[in-house]
Amino acid sequence: MNFDINVPPTGCSxxxxxxxxxxxxDLFSLSVSGCQDSDLPLSYQFHIYGGLDIMNDDIIKxxxxxxxxxxxxxSSPTLQTVLxxxxxxxxxQGDTLVIIxxxxxxxxxxTNITKTIKLKSIVTKILSGxxxxxxxQ
Numbered sequence: 001m002n003f004d005i006n007v008p009p010t011g012c013s014x015x016x017x018x019x020x021x022x023x024x025x026d027l028f029s030l031s032v033s034g035c036q037d038s039d040l041p042l043s044y045q046f047h048i049y050g051g052l053d054i055m056n057d058d059i060i061k062x063x064x065x066x067x068x069x070x071x072x073x074x075s076s077p078t079l080q081t082v083l084x085x086x087x088x089x090x091x092x093q094g095d096t097l098v099i100i101x102x103x104x105x106x107x108x109x110x111t112n113i114t115k116t117i118k119l120k121s122i123v124t125k126i127l128s129g130x131x132x133x134x135x136x137q
Contacts, residue, residue: 008109009037014101016117023085023097024122032077032101032113039105043073049098050087052116057089073104085121093121 012035016028030046048068049055058064070081086094101113 006039006105006107006109007037008111009035009042009103009105010111011036012101012103012111012113014113014115016099016115020118020120021083022120022122024082026082027080028083028117030079030081030099030101032103035077035103035111037105037109039107039109041075041106042077043075043104044077045073045102045104046070046079046081047100047102048083049100050084051089051094051096052098053089054087055098055114067100073102077103083117083119086119095119095121 013033015031015033017031018026018028021028032044035042047070049058049066050068054066058066068084070079083097083099086097088094095118096116097119099115099117101115103111103113
């Protein structure tokens, strides 16, 4: 009896630029590179959690109810996007957003890479006296 085992993509690295910024207004670049797999083509998908405590709570419960998918799987390993304000499990404002890159091979073997970034809420920026017009331009 022979079994075929699908090994997920390996050697992947995930970068986010910049690593800090303001929600809603700053543009972030998410990029995966260096992946190797014999089952091509690869597809890429990016997800976010409002904060580490929210992601950890989902892991403990064995679900991903609060994971937000930024877009459907794509052949592009990069995404430029604005990001929402971080939050905490209790609903209060957070400062750390969790971003997950999922890389799939042609047989649905999957590798996840998780990173965090520091984000200032646009609300905090407005309340700190920054001119609102400079934020939205």
